[in-house]
Amino acid sequence: MNAAPQKPNDDSHRLQDRLLHVSRLAAVGEMAAGIAHELNQPLAAVANYAQACERLLGLPNPDLEEVRDALRQIAAQAVRAGDIINRLRGLTRSRETRGEPTDVNALIREVSDLIDSDARHHQSRCRITLADGLPSLVLERAQIQQVVLALVRNALEALAEVAPEKREVRVSTARSPDGDIEIVVCDTGPGISPEIVQRLFDPFCTTKPAGTGLGLASSRTIARAHGGTLEHRPNQSSGACFVLRLPTPAWR
Ligand SMILES: Nc1ncnc2c1ncn2[C@@H]1O[C@H](COP(=O)(O)OP(=O)(O)OP(=O)(O)O)[C@@H](O)[C@H]1O
């Protein structure tokens, strides 16, 4: 008589498969709910402005300037919807990066003017400290710059909550003890609110009225596509701190 010793194993595999399937479905459902919510706003605005145009043009002496304003709003909202879709595409793309040898400090210097002017606009100071002697890495520079700018933008937005004389964002590069290159963005703002700290990198996690909550999620996707990581560094004496770590495979 042949017993079936594999049966419990088979059952547990099947259960595991089903659980995986259900959790994937849940993730897709959550994502779809987020997309629906995000796109609903600009689409509702487009519909409202279009109705307003129709109403205005039905008047005996339509004010064409008002109609033009409404059409501009329609165009702006359509661009916003397109922007949300583009960022989502970036989030789901898991292609390998095809980079080129890049000096990480130079990559930051290239966006330093942009960072400075953004900081001035937010009445904040910005300090950039670049470590000497970093090896060059194979990167998609525009993508890494996009991550740095998203982190700086978050820092500047958070700094709006503290007095102007206390607003500072620090961008630095460093070599970690195990040879990785770190790009660190810290600020003197209020820090991450405790309610969202566990979900910080989830798509659509935002505390901002006009935020999409895609900045950190897509930045982490970029970090991972480079074989690196993007983490929030907890327990800072003040403010928030994010670390982008990029591996240097041939450093030894
Ligand atoms: N430097 C920071 N200080 C405090 N909170 C932060 C900081 N960076 C991120 N956060 C919190 O994390 C949330 C998610 O950030 P993320 O960049 O993903 O989205 P967002 O900034 O809200 O919207 P988006 O970047 O899409 O415009 C923010 O809403 C904010 O609550």
Ligand SMILES: [Mg+2]
């Ligand atoms: Mg952001």
